[in-house]
Amino acid sequence: MSKTAIGAGDALIIVDVQNDFCGGGALAVPDGDAVVPVINRLAGGFPVIVLSQDWHTPGHISFASSHGRQPFETTELAYGTQVLWPDHCVMGSAGAAFHRELVVPTAQMVVRKGFHPDVDSYSAFVEADHETKTGLAGYVEERGVKRLFVCGLATDFCVGWTAMDGRKAGFEVAVVEDACRAIDLDGSLAKAWRDMSDLGVRRVNSADILPA
Ligand code: VGL
Ligand code: ZN
Numbered sequence: 001m002s003k004t005a006i007g008a009g010d011a012l013i014i015v016d017v018q019n020d021f022c023g024g025g026a027l028a029v030p031d032g033d034a035v036v037p038v039i040n041r042l043a044g045g046f047p048v049i050v051l052s053q054d055w056h057t058p059g060h061i062s063f064a065s066s067h068g069r070q071p072f073e074t075t076e077l078a079y080g081t082q083v084l085w086p087d088h089c090v091m092g093s094a095g096a097a098f099h100r101e102l103v104v105p106t107a108q109m110v111v112r113k114g115f116h117p118d119v120d121s122y123s124a125f126v127e128a129d130h131e132t133k134t135g136l137a138g139y140v141e142e143r144g145v146k147r148l149f150v151c152g153l154a155t156d157f158c159v160g161w162t163a164m165d166g167r168k169a170g171f172e173v174a175v176v177e178d179a180c181r182a183i184d185l186d187g188s189l190a191k192a193w194r195d196m197s198d199l200g201v202r203r204v205n206s207a208d209i210l211p212a
Contacts, residue, residue: 015152020095045211151179
């Protein structure tokens with residue numbers, strides 16, 4: 001694969017590297033912790049770095065427990081089909097904190113999402129109602145960003161939706177595959193890569209990224 005040199009106009013978007021998505025967490029992504037050293041290494045080379053943080057109200061609409069249902073079932077909501085998750089990333093909880101080995105001191109912005117009680121938000125740009133914006137597009141645009149490199153957890157949910165919404169907002173987007181891990185429910189990972197590819201999201205490896 002050809003190498004990509006990082007420079008002005010490039011941003012690293014680090015999605016949801018939080019305790020609840022890592023080993024021992026409420027919604028642990030298989031091998032989720034493995035992204036941490038890769039992201040720590042990657043981050044040094046980017047002029048713009050944003051962290052997203054899944055940040056739900058207690059009793060959030062995306063929680064199975066809020067519907068008397070089992071985790072990983074689905075339900076129909078006003079904005080579409082919602083996967084029901086174990087309670088996770090409740091605002092201010094230890095599970096919602098960033099992984100403690102994630103060391104990204106040069107990150108400049110944290111965008112929280114999923115804090116409206118009745119709307120989920122996989123994407124760091126637009127909530128699941130496909131309407132409500134988080135403000136991230138405006139932020140990166142004002143920082144002069146043209147190209148996004150997206151990494152973190154989980155490839156088939158928050159990383160994928162963030163990457164696709166980044167394209168829809170007009171950015172060039174690449175997902176750094178080895179800096180991501182997936183949940184993979186019923187083929188969701190293969191579908192996410194297909195959908196991303198259809199929208200022109202590139203798939204790259206951290207070894208092919210040359211820091212600025
Ligand atoms: C995520 C499910 C629910 C993610 C967040 O970060 O991929 N997945 N909330
Ligand atoms: Zn969530």
